[in-house]
Amino acid sequence: MKLDRVYGQERVKQVLEPLVRTLREEKIESLFLEFIGPEGVGKLTTAIEVAKAVNCESNQDYPCGNCSHCVQIGHFQHPDLILIIPGMNDEKDQEKSKWKEVYRTLEPRLFYSPIKQIKIEEVRDTIKELWRERPYSGRYRFVIVVNGENLNQYSQNAFLKTLEELYPRTVVIFIVSVPQKILPTVHSRAKKIRFNYLSLNAFMDYFGSLDLEFNKTLLFQISSRSIGRAKRYIHTNFLDVRSKILKNIFESDLDGLITTYSNFINGRKGDELGILYSGFPTDILDFYGVLAEDLLLIKNGLPELIVNTDLKPQLLEFSGKIREDIVLEMLRVYKEVSYWIRSNVDESLVPYALMAPFIGRVFKDTFRSY
Ligand SMILES: [Zn+2]
Numbered sequence: 001m002k003l004d005r006v007y008g009q010e011r012v013k014q015v016l017e018p019l020v021r022t023l024r025e026e027k028i029e030s031l032f033l034e035f036i037g038p039e040g041v042g043k044l045t046t047a048i049e050v051a052k053a054v055n056c057e058s059n060q061d062y063p064c065g066n067c068s069h070c071v072q073i074g075h076f077q078h079p080d081l082i083l084i085i086p087g088m089n090d091e092k093d094q095e096k097s098k099w100k101e102v103y104r105t106l107e108p109r110l111f112y113s114p115i116k117q118i119k120i121e122e123v124r125d126t127i128k129e130l131w132r133e134r135p136y137s138g139r140y141r142f143v144i145v146v147n148g149e150n151l152n153q154y155s156q157n158a159f160l161k162t163l164e165e166l167y168p169r170t171v172v173i174f175i176v177s178v179p180q181k182i183l184p185t186v187h188s189r190a191k192k193i194r195f196n197y198l199s200l201n202a203f204m205d206y207f208g209s210l211d212l213e214f215n216k217t218l219l220f221q222i223s224s225r226s227i228g229r230a231k232r233y234i235h236t237n238f239l240d241v242r243s244k245i246l247k248n249i250f251e252s253d254l255d256g257l258i259t260t261y262s263n264f265i266n267g268r269k270g271d272e273l274g275i276l277y278s279g280f281p282t283d284i285l286d287f288y289g290v291l292a293e294d295l296l297l298i299k300n301g302l303p304e305l306i307v308n309t310d311l312k313p314q315l316l317e318f319s320g321k322i323r324e325d326i327v328l329e330m331l332r333v334y335k336e337v338s339y340w341i342r343s344n345v346d347e348s349l350v351p352y353a354l355m356a357p358f359i360g361r362v363f364k365d366t367f368r369s370y
Contacts, residue, residue, distance in 0.1 A: 002061050003049050006042045007227065008202025012193055016050060019191075023054045023140055023171065024062075030170045032159075034148070034187070037195025039177045040228020046195075047144045047173045048073060051081055054171070055138035069138055080141035082126055123155040140169045148174030149181035156183045178342070197225040214239065221307050222290070235277040236268060239310075242287055246311060249291075250318050252358045257351045265347065281347045285337055288354050292330035295319045299327065329357035 001017050022028060035043040052063030052070045055078075063070045072078035126143060135141040145151065145159070159172060160183075174190065176182055203220050206227050214234060222242075223230035233239060241264050248257035267278035287308075294306040298319040306315065319327075337353050 001053050002063075003046065003053070005049055006046050007206045008198045009042055009046065009195055012046065012195055015193055016046070020050060020053045020062075026139060026169070029168055031172070032190045033171065033173045034179075034182070034190035034192045035173060035175045035195060036179050036192055037177065038197055038224065038226060040223070040226030040230070040232075041195050041198055042227065043175045043177075043195050044144070044146060047142070047175060050173075051078075051140075051142040051144070051171075054140050054142075055080070073142075078138065079136040080138040082141065082143045084123070084126060084143070084145045085147075123151065123158055127158055135169050140171050143170065143172045144175065145173065146175050148176045149178040153183055156186045160186050160189060198227065199225075203227065203230075215310070218310055221309070222287075224286075229283075232277075232279070232283070236264065236279040236283075238264075238279060238283060241279070241284075242308065243311060243314065245284060245287060246291065246314055246318070249288075249355070249358065250314070252355065254351065254355045254359060257355055261351045262348070281341055281350050282338075285334065285341060285350065285354075288330065289334035289338070291315075292327050292334060295322065295327045295330075296324070299324055326357050333357055 001013075001020055003013050003016070006013065019031075023031070035047060037043055049063060052065070052073045055069040055073065056062035056064050057067040057069060058064035065071075065074070069078065073081050076083060143159075148156075151159070159174075174182070174186075179187070200217075200220055203225060204216060207216050207219065207230070212234065218239075219230045219233065222239075223233055241260065244260045245257065247253075248260055261281075261284060264279040264284065265281060290307050294308055294315055295318065297303065297305050298315060303312065303316065306312065308315065333353055333356055337350060341347065341350065
């Protein structure tokens with residue numbers, strides 16, 4: 001087996017190799033996998049490559065990438081590949097066809113938001129699909145649920161049922177970055193495959209092959225070693241957006257921050273295809289958290305350890321003018337907002353919350369009531 005498209009994750013590949021072989025020999029009826037690990041380190045890519053490898057016609061070096069199964073799965077058009085990506089199936093038809101275009105040309109992980117909920121109807125449609133007795137044309141059908149943690153408990157249980165009823169030749173893969181939100185009953189039934197943060201080498205291997213003008217080491221640092229995030233940062237111009245956010249916060253400019261935030265969330269047209277590259281609220285939120293940590297490091301005489309190295313001059317200036325208790329308040333806000341933003345709270349409130357430590361009590365009290 002060769003999983004060339006998966007960077008790093010050597011241990012995962014070792015675990016998957018015998019599993020894929022067993023499936024290719026059609027020795028088991030159904031399988032429930034949980035791919036657990038941080039965002040953007042190759043979980044979805046691996047799931048797709050495993051689906052190819054199991055169904056590939058070649059008997060050596062599978063997935064070959066050229067047979068009809070590999071090609072169709074790679075284009076998300078294989079009849080035995082069922083993908084549940086939050087936010088994809090609930091858009092208008094026009095939106096849906098745009099998604100398909102995106103799938104064909106680019107990797108999907110840029111486009112799914114870590115906080116989008118999965119609707120119960122999407123799950124019901126999928127389960128209905130599973131009543132079919134056998135896969136259409138492949139050895140196994142694959143049901144891949146992206147952000148499995150965003151399924152509510154009824155949907156999670158519905159998936160568990162599909163396994164108990166032994167739908168033949170079905171592999172269900174939950175892709176999960178917040179395992180605490182997976183039901184214990186589901187968790188205990190799944191075979192868990194753990195993905196790690198990428199090494200600098202794996203990260204550089206990936207980005208080294210691309211012709212990019214970005215500072216790759218900086219990208220590695222600020223994306224928390226996540227290829228998926230790093231790519232999104234490039235497409236959404238996040239490296240520049242960061243300095244705007246810093247300036248807005250530094251100047252206590254709430255209107256400015258609201259504008260920066262909404263422009264970022266609403267997206268920026270890419271060159272090819274006119275695709276809208278939208279940033280996620282969590283990108284800004286996480287930057288805010290790291291910003292606070294950087295400020296604390298500087299205040300404690302450790303400026304050489306900061307993550308946002310390109311913003312060092314601004315951070316040095318900022319840290320001289322901001323009290324330590326306000327920085328600590330930033331960290332508290334970061335924690336609190338990280339929690340509620342994943343519980344379906346109105347995203348437009350984020351900039352108000354982030355500005356709270358700088359704009360006094362009124363804002364703080366408003367924010368606390370959420
Ligand atoms: Zn193939």
